[in-house]
Amino acid sequence: MRKTAADPKGVLEGSHFLDGDHAIAEGALAAGCRFFAGYPITPSTETAERFAERCPAAGGLFIQMEDEIASIAALIGGAWGGQKVMTVTSGPGLSLMMENLGLAVMTETPMVIADVQRAGPSTGLPTMPAQQDMMQIRWGSHGDYRIIALCPDSPQECFDLTVEAFNLSETYRVPVFIMADETVGHMHEKVVIPPAGDIEVVQRNWYEGPKKDYRPYQFTGKDVAPMVKAGDGYRFHITGLTHDERGYPHLTVDQNEKVVTHLIEKIDSNADNIIRLDESEVEGADVVVVSYGITSRIVSRAVQLAREAGIKTGSMRLITIWPFAEKRIEELAGKVKAIVVPEINYGQMVREVERSVAGKCRVVSVPHCGGAVHDPDVILDAIMEASK
Amino acid sequence: MSIEVNIEKFRAESPMADFLRMERMPHIWCPGCGIGTVVNSFAEAVKKSGIDMDKLAVISGIGCTGRVAGYVNFDSIHTTHGRAIPVATGLKLANPDLKVVVVSGDGDLTGIGGNHFIHAARRNMDIMVICVNNFTYGMTGGQVTPTTPQTANASTTPYGNYEYPFSLPFLADACGATYVARWTSLHARNITKSIREALNHKGFSFIEVIAPCTTLYQRRNRLGDGLDALEYYKEDAGVEKDVDTRDVGIDFQGDIAMGRFVQREKPTYYEAVNERYANVLGDDYQLYGMSKPEREEKAKREAEERAKVQALMEDEEAQMMAEDMGVDEEGL
Ligand SMILES: Cc1ncc(C[n+]2csc(CCOP(=O)(O)OP(=O)(O)O)c2C)c(N)n1
Ligand code: SF4
Ligand SMILES: [Mg+2]
Numbered sequence: 001m002r003k004t005a006a007d008p009k010g011v012l013e014g015s016h017f018l019d020g021d022h023a024i025a026e027g028a029l030a031a032g033c034r035f036f037a038g039y040p041i042t043p044s045t046e047t048a049e050r051f052a053e054r055c056p057a058a059g060g061l062f063i064q065m066e067d068e069i070a071s072i073a074a075l076i077g078g079a080w081g082g083q084k085v086m087t088v089t090s091g092p093g094l095s096l097m098m099e100n101l102g103l104a105v106m107t108e109t110p111m112v113i114a115d116v117q118r119a120g121p122s123t124g125l126p127t128m129p130a131q132q133d134m135m136q137i138r139w140g141s142h143g144d145y146r147i148i149a150l151c152p153d154s155p156q157e158c159f160d161l162t163v164e165a166f167n168l169s170e171t172y173r174v175p176v177f178i179m180a181d182e183t184v185g186h187m188h189e190k191v192v193i194p195p196a197g198d199i200e201v202v203q204r205n206w207y208e209g210p211k212k213d214y215r216p217y218q219f220t221g222k223d224v225a226p227m228v229k230a231g232d233g234y235r236f237h238i239t240g241l242t243h244d245e246r247g248y249p250h251l252t253v254d255q256n257e258k259v260v261t262h263l264i265e266k267i268d269s270n271a272d273n274i275i276r277l278d279e280s281e282v283e284g285a286d287v288v289v290v291s292y293g294i295t296s297r298i299v300s301r302a303v304q305l306a307r308e309a310g311i312k313t314g315s316m317r318l319i320t321i322w323p324f325a326e327k328r329i330e331e332l333a334g335k336v337k338a339i340v341v342p343e344i345n346y347g348q349m350v351r352e353v354e355r356s357v358a359g360k361c362r363v364v365s366v367p368h369c370g371g372a373v374h375d376p377d378v379i380l381d382a383i384m385e386a387s388k
Numbered sequence: 389m390s391i392e393v394n395i396e397k398f399r400a401e402s403p404m405a406d407f408l409r410m411e412r413m414p415h416i417w418c419p420g421c422g423i424g425t426v427v428n429s430f431a432e433a434v435k436k437s438g439i440d441m442d443k444l445a446v447i448s449g450i451g452c453t454g455r456v457a458g459y460v461n462f463d464s465i466h467t468t469h470g471r472a473i474p475v476a477t478g479l480k481l482a483n484p485d486l487k488v489v490v491v492s493g494d495g496d497l498t499g500i501g502g503n504h505f506i507h508a509a510r511r512n513m514d515i516m517v518i519c520v521n522n523f524t525y526g527m528t529g530g531q532v533t534p535t536t537p538q539t540a541n542a543s544t545t546p547y548g549n550y551e552y553p554f555s556l557p558f559l560a561d562a563c564g565a566t567y568v569a570r571w572t573s574l575h576a577r578n579i580t581k582s583i584r585e586a587l588n589h590k591g592f593s594f595i596e597v598i599a600p601c602t603t604l605y606q607r608r609n610r611l612g613d614g615l616d617a618l619e620y621y622k623e624d625a626g627v628e629k630d631v632d633t634r635d636v637g638i639d640f641q642g643d644i645a646m647g648r649f650v651q652r653e654k655p656t657y658y659e660a661v662n663e664r665y666a667n668v669l670g671d672d673y674q675l676y677g678m679s680k681p682e683r684e685e686k687a688k689r690e691a692e693e694r695a696k697v698q699a700l701m702e703d704e705e706a707q708m709m710a711e712d713m714g715v716d717e718e719g720l
Contacts, residue, residue, distance in 0.1 A: 239457075
């Protein structure tokens with residue numbers, strides 16, 4: 001994996017007052033993304049708009065496609081054309097992307113997809129926040145697969161995690177999601193963009209051996225094969241069909257096992273390197289609140305109130321959503337009375353927590369139908385109740 | 389009686405060896421299927437054009453025709469059903485030096501992928517789209533498609549088709565394609581010539597090839613085998629010059645108007661992007677790091693190259709005519 005400083009052309013160094021959507025676009029440019037295909041949808045459109053405005057001077061290209069199916073399809077072409085690529089969307093557009101998410105996973109094509117979540121189902125509440133797509137990205141495309149997902153809770157993190165998302169997608173040749181939401185996407189805060197020299201960027205791992213020996217895949221379950229780009233004489237082939245290391249269709253059960261196991265293991269076996277958590281006062285706590293994204297900011301108030309009320313309360317913020325931090329949660333489960341999981345949906349990640357805890361402590365869901373953030377008192381009540 | 393095929397010998401001796409991934413032979417296509425003819429003509433066109441095979445990419449969707457990308461020895465992507473064009477669009481824009489060719493079926497390109505087709509034509513995206521139109525969803529067993537003529541039988545119109553079909557040259561023309569042609573799989577030399585022209589064309593080019601699906605469409609409609617289809621094309625397909633694309637619809641087993649229907653110059657999507665950005669942003673604009681003089685120099689080089697190839701093709705044609713071995717009025 002070749003790490004370099006960022007290309008200064010994409011880096012808007014300085015201290016800015018930006019909303020999360022714009023910060024995502026800046027993160028992409030800083031990470032070296034030079035091709036963006038998107039389709040407008042509230043509350044994500046500002047990312048596309050920002051990229052469209054900024055990319056010509058950074059040496060990139062933006063195209064507004066005819067729909068989200070075309071947007072993600074164009075990313076697959078763009079990536080194999082040699083670029084770092086991204087798109088942005090929200091619920092309805094995300095649903096349209098599901099089939100080609102599968103193609104991207106299957107062809108091990110690096111790309112970043114930002115999902116600025118709004119409340120559903122269907123058109124739902126277009127201008128209001130939610131965290132309802134957490135399971136769709138994990139299971140929404142057919143077949144067994146893994147992706148990586150990161151969840152920012154501020155415009156600053158929108159920038160930072162977008163850079164990281166590109167780095168992870170190059171490292172593991174996998175689509176990486178930024179799971180923002182309407183509130184983080186539209187809130188303005190200070191965003192500090194470091195000088196290009198201080199931003200670490202993972203460059204694509206280009207193949208360098210003899211042309212005829214190039215293999216687009218290796219099914220090790222750990223590392224991914226280096227990539228090439230079209231036009232350089234490697235004559236590569238990639239397909240959504242079950243394939244061998246040359247990329248040729250190989251339609252047998254045995255081969256499918258090799259391919260699918262690899263797609264799963266390359267993420268699972270590296271989970272410890274991928275997963276990032278933000279914990280506070282977890283050791284010795286009776287109750288730990290597990291949250292992510294915008295909800296974490298409400299949680300920090302609820303946790304403060306609970307501590308003031310004398311309850312030993314810890315907080316764990318999931319910066320990495322997928323792969324899920326199951327080992328760490330299991331560890332905690334043996335030490336605490338209860339884990340409280342507030343999220344702006346009717347209980348998605350809480351199921352992962354329950355699965356990891358496996359009965360070792362109580363798990364309390366604090367659901368929300370979407371359209372707003374929780375009232376901190378609701379979370380506080382749940383903490384109080386769980387501490388008994 | 390089983391037919392012995394010496395695959396090793398075929399691999400070693402085939403004139404297509406450079407062009408096909410021989411290690412993937414035999415292919416899946418049925419005897420008499422028209423897709424192979426298109427692949428042959430494509431190979432021939434690429435060979436004659438002398439273009440650098442490393443700089444050409446083939447993208448397909450899903451279907452029998454969609455398998456083309458897997459057999460040809462180019463950078464190639466076998467995408468999802470209907471999505472070859474947006475993948476090709478991404479590839480072309482990310483790497484503008486490539487020639488990007490989409491080869492796919494009628495259902496793939498104009499049913500599920502219809503939206504992408506019309507928008508790529510509208511943008512004058514600089515890609516070539518070859519549609520093998522067999523009037524059916526071959527791979528899934530002979531269902532009706534957006535091009536199936538009325539009254540034709542398909543597995544999902546078992547009492548005969550009652551929908552109005554697309555006429556693809558008209559669709560492409562109306563949407564803004566800058567090169568539009570139609571041939572049948574009998575007219576291999578014309579297909580080859582058309583593909584050469586399209587390879588040298590700047591902008592969205594569309595070539596429709598009417599081709600038999602022997603196993604499903606032919607059989608279900610009691611139209612005989614592959615040879616019978618070619619007989620039909622020989623009888624009822626004819627070159628039409630200066631025809632309006634509104635008038636080239638195809639009725640069930642009716643006349644087939646063939647020819648190069650549209651060839652016009654218009655800035656491509658990429659050129660339009662370049663021009664707009666360069667006008668507004670001046671020297672600040674550097675697409676993928678290329679400065680304005682570099683971009684202009686490159687455009688000039690490419691235009692000269694195209695003109696050279698054009699002149700060469702015209703010479704060849706004149707010579708063929710002179711030798712009286714060229715394309716006669718029926719295109720045979
Ligand atoms: C999203 C999706 N829907 C349906 C299919 C099933 N399917 C596979 S091939 C095909 C039809 C292809 O027809 P056409 O494009 O005309 O190609 P042909 O086989 O005739 O060459 C269909 C419907 C699919 N693969 N994906
Ligand atoms: S089913 Fe039809 S289209 Fe498919 S290979 Fe056979 S003849 Fe060709
Ligand atoms: Mg068809």
